[in-house]
Amino acid sequence: MGKSKTSALSFAPLLLLFLLPLLLSLLLILPGFADVGAFKTFFAHPQFFGGLKLTLFTGLASTAVSLVFAILITASLLKNRSTEAGAFLALPHLAFAIGFGFLIAPAGLLSRFIGVAFTGATSPPAWVTTQDPYGLALTAALVLKETPFLVWAISAVLQRDDMQRGLRAQLAVAQALGHGFASAWLRVVLPQVLPLVRWPLVAVLAYGLTVVDMALVIGPTQPPTLAQVIWTDLIDADAAMNARGAAGVLTLSFVILLLLWVVGLLLRLGSPYTRKFNSSTSPSLNIPIAELAQIWGLWRLSYAAVGLMLVLQSISGLWPFPNLLAEHFTAKAWQTGVENPAPILTSLIIALVASALGLAANVAWLEWQPTSRDRVMLAAALFTLCLPSLVLGLGEYRLLLQLGLTGTAMGLFMVHVVPAVAYQFILLYGPYRGFDGRWRSAAQGLGTPPWRTLTIIKWPLLKAPLLAAFAVGFAVAIAQYVPAQLAAAGRYSTLPIEAVTLTTGSNRALLAAYALLLMAMPLCVFVTASRLGRSRWMVA
Amino acid sequence: MLEIRNATLAIPGRTLLKPFSLAVAAGEIVTLMGPSGSGKSSLLSYIGGDLDHTLQASGDIVLNGVPLNGVPPHRRRIGRLFQDDLLFPHMTVGENLLFAIASPQDRLPKMRAALESVQLGGFKDRPPHTLSGGQRARVSLMRTLLSEPLAVLLDEPFNKLDAKLRASVRDLTFQHITSRNIPALLVTHDAGDAPSKGRVLMISDDGSVQHV
Numbered sequence: 001m002g003k004s005k006t007s008a009l010s011f012a013p014l015l016l017l018f019l020l021p022l023l024l025s026l027l028l029i030l031p032g033f034a035d036v037g038a039f040k041t042f043f044a045h046p047q048f049f050g051g052l053k054l055t056l057f058t059g060l061a062s063t064a065v066s067l068v069f070a071i072l073i074t075a076s077l078l079k080n081r082s083t084e085a086g087a088f089l090a091l092p093h094l095a096f097a098i099g100f101g102f103l104i105a106p107a108g109l110l111s112r113f114i115g116v117a118f119t120g121a122t123s124p125p126a127w128v129t130t131q132d133p134y135g136l137a138l139t140a141a142l143v144l145k146e147t148p149f150l151v152w153a154i155s156a157v158l159q160r161d162d163m164q165r166g167l168r169a170q171l172a173v174a175q176a177l178g179h180g181f182a183s184a185w186l187r188v189v190l191p192q193v194l195p196l197v198r199w200p201l202v203a204v205l206a207y208g209l210t211v212v213d214m215a216l217v218i219g220p221t222q223p224p225t226l227a228q229v230i231w232t233d234l235i236d237a238d239a240a241m242n243a244r245g246a247a248g249v250l251t252l253s254f255v256i257l258l259l260l261w262v263v264g265l266l267l268r269l270g271s272p273y274t275r276k277f278n279s280s281t282s283p284s285l286n287i288p289i290a291e292l293a294q295i296w297g298l299w300r301l302s303y304a305a306v307g308l309m310l311v312l313q314s315i316s317g318l319w320p321f322p323n324l325l326a327e328h329f330t331a332k333a334w335q336t337g338v339e340n341p342a343p344i345l346t347s348l349i350i351a352l353v354a355s356a357l358g359l360a361a362n363v364a365w366l367e368w369q370p371t372s373r374d375r376v377m378l379a380a381a382l383f384t385l386c387l388p389s390l391v392l393g394l395g396e397y398r399l400l401l402q403l404g405l406t407g408t409a410m411g412l413f414m415v416h417v418v419p420a421v422a423y424q425f426i427l428l429y430g431p432y433r434g435f436d437g438r439w440r441s442a443a444q445g446l447g448t449p450p451w452r453t454l455t456i457i458k459w460p461l462l463k464a465p466l467l468a469a470f471a472v473g474f475a476v477a478i479a480q481y482v483p484a485q486l487a488a489a490g491r492y493s494t495l496p497i498e499a500v501t502l503t504t505g506s507n508r509a510l511l512a513a514y515a516l517l518l519m520a521m522p523l524c525v526f527v528t529a530s531r532l533g534r535s536r537w538m539v540a
Numbered sequence: 541m542l543e544i545r546n547a548t549l550a551i552p553g554r555t556l557l558k559p560f561s562l563a564v565a566a567g568e569i570v571t572l573m574g575p576s577g578s579g580k581s582s583l584l585s586y587i588g589g590d591l592d593h594t595l596q597a598s599g600d601i602v603l604n605g606v607p608l609n610g611v612p613p614h615r616r617r618i619g620r621l622f623q624d625d626l627l628f629p630h631m632t633v634g635e636n637l638l639f640a641i642a643s644p645q646d647r648l649p650k651m652r653a654a655l656e657s658v659q660l661g662g663f664k665d666r667p668p669h670t671l672s673g674g675q676r677a678r679v680s681l682m683r684t685l686l687s688e689p690l691a692v693l694l695d696e697p698f699n700k701l702d703a704k705l706r707a708s709v710r711d712l713t714f715q716h717i718t719s720r721n722i723p724a725l726l727v728t729h730d731a732g733d734a735p736s737k738g739r740v741l742m743i744s745d746d747g748s749v750q751h752v
Contacts, residue, residue, distance in 0.1 A: 166624075166626075169622055169624065169626050170628060172585075172588065172590050172613070172622075173620060173626045174628075175589075175612070175613035175614040176588060176613060176614075176616075176618060176619055176684070176687070176689075177614075177619070177639060177683065177687040178615075178617070178640070178642050178687050179639075180612065180614045181612075181614070183614075184614070187639070188639075191630045192628075192630050275631070275632075275635060278631060278635065278639070279635035279636070279639045280638065280639075281639070281641065282644060
């Protein structure tokens with residue numbers, strides 16, 4: 001096969017699965033800017049200002065608190081400890097929010113436990129713990145879900161060979177110069193690491209400001225966050241409401257850009273002060289930062305509690321307060337799930353296919369495309385990571401409308417594969433491009449043809465990152481709610497769609513069962529990928 | 541005086557350093573040599589208080605009569621210079637020096653004086669990467685000295701410098717250390733780096749330490 005033909009063939013999959021849908025989706029959102037009337041009606045929405053305030057609070061507070069926790073937790077990483085942040089990432093936000101909501105609800109396991117162990121209360125507390133008017137439950141859920149992502153991002157930087165060597169040595173120097181570990185960490189390490197995780201931080205902020213599925217489960221309702229207001233408009237049968245929702249999406253995007261600009265400005269204005277702080281010796285900051293990192297245990301505990309809560313809720317019959325366990329257990333919810341397997345199978349098949357094809361397309365690009373084109377792809381992937389699902393979902397929906405693909409399996413597949421590909425590329429890019437070319441040279445020097453070199457040398461050596469990318473693609477695809485709901489147009493149902501629908505009903509057991517499945521499937525894929533990815537050899 | 545009493549060093553299954561003792565007097569620079577992997581740098585880490593947990597070490601470290609075992613690295617007042625200058629890249633040259641000055645008084649004059657003493661008076665606001673290797677080495681030395689250490693550990697600090705620069709940075713380092721009466725331990729694999737009149741110790745393959 002000619003070189004140009006190989007290049008075109010390896011370019012086509014990512015072009016078709018990712019770049020083209022992304023570009024066209026974004027282009028199709030732009031005409032919305034011309035609809036001045038829709039903007040007027042959106043700004044006149046009775047819940048606009050209340051929603052905006054809540055959006056800003058939940059988005060900014062959850063990002064700031066997650067960052068503080070991530071900084072504390074990662075402080076231990078240069079002291080030879082590691083975290084299992086990756087496993088937490090596998091759990092979809094929606095499933096976590098459902099379990100967390102059950103856990104902290106007035107009649108949830110937490111208040112039952114407090115009642116039995118401490119207060120002796122015989123009825124649930126009267127105060128609101130989920131869907132509270134201040135968005136505190138949503139903020140807490142976002143912090144619990146986003147902190148592992150930031151821990152993972154900071155760890156990825158810290159555990160790079162060059163960074164680890166350099167920063168360890170710099171920490172030693174800083175301590176030899178009289179700074180305690182916390183001072184050295186905050187003044188020397190952190191200022192070098194934070195700029196390298198700016199994209200994950202932007203992604204966390206954008207997610208916090210625009211999250212729909214979690215907000216529908218445990219977010220405030222009177223008023224709701226702006227994303228919920230917009231979502232209600234987008235799925236309305238009335239075209240005028242849809243237009244108002246589209247104006248809302250553009251407004252929310254503008255709010256994100258404005259916030260990023262303000263944060264950038266504040267960082268620039270504060271730069272002389274942070275520089276002064278970094279080069280000073282006071283305050284001496286003698287705080288046990290490495291010991292505070294033990295707070296990571298809280299994440300293990302909360303994820304385990306959420307999992308346990310979902311298991312109990314999915315099999316519980318009558319469960320009067322304050323009993324810690326239900327009066328009887330039943331498999332009715334699971335039976336219902338088995339009798340109506342469509343959402344489960346649809347989600348499973350789409351996630352498997354999207355992840356497999358996404359992985360193949362990424363590998364084709366990385367294997368046969370010149371490295372000079374990686375920058376475009378990397379930029380597009382990072383951009384997608386930071387793109388709110390409302391923006392991408394709306395654009396994709398309009399694209400599907402143009403192509404006549406709404407409510408089709410093809411359309412549903414497309415909206416699942418786009419984000420999966422982006423995450424996979426970011427994960428694979430480093431290991432694949434960093435592969436030591438001498439292995440290939442050595443194999444080819446022994447007379448091995450190129451294709452066999454790939455299948456028996458390169459891909460087996462890259463087994464761990466390839467499988468990890470598959471698992472990440474699967475987890476990302478199976479968790480899609482906003483784009484899936486819009487693309488499915490009521491003709492298909494997936495696990496997230498079904499779970500969100502159930503949150504408004506009274507069948508808690510079935511909701512818990514779906515959430516548990518949504519949690520368990522990516523986790524199983526992650527565990528399998530990590531077991532299969534273990535090397536049986538050591539590279540000297 | 542920096543004293544090392546019955547120090548040993550081991551990795552699981554192998555002894556790197558058999559028990560040995562050493563006293564380094566004020567203003568004295570003792571050179572420790574040995575093959576790669578013999579534990580020279582690890583010994584310095586043990587003295588400095590940040591030995592990797594995969595290594596096992598024992599023995600007492602005493603500085604001016606004060607035992608240092610259990611004292612965290614930042615409270616030991618032991619300055620260190622490494623193969624790389626390790627200037628903090630996110631700080632200017634001046635900020636790197638200020639970072640080391642503990643006293644809140646006269647920070648700026650002290651920083652300026654230190655830079656002028658090594659002919660780098662106009663470099664205060666320069667980022668470290670814009671300096672030459674020799675200039676960076678001088679800033680690194682002054683940063684260590686500004687922390688007013690009671691002892692200095694030199695972990696092959698001249699290794700990455702070219703021959704001409706190496707001699708001048710070495711002389712400058714030794715001159716500043718001896719003029720301040722600071723005890724220093726130099727680890728190197730190049731005998732040419734050792735001060736001409738100082739004691740030289742050699743770690744042999746079996747982990748014993750002998751005077752050369």
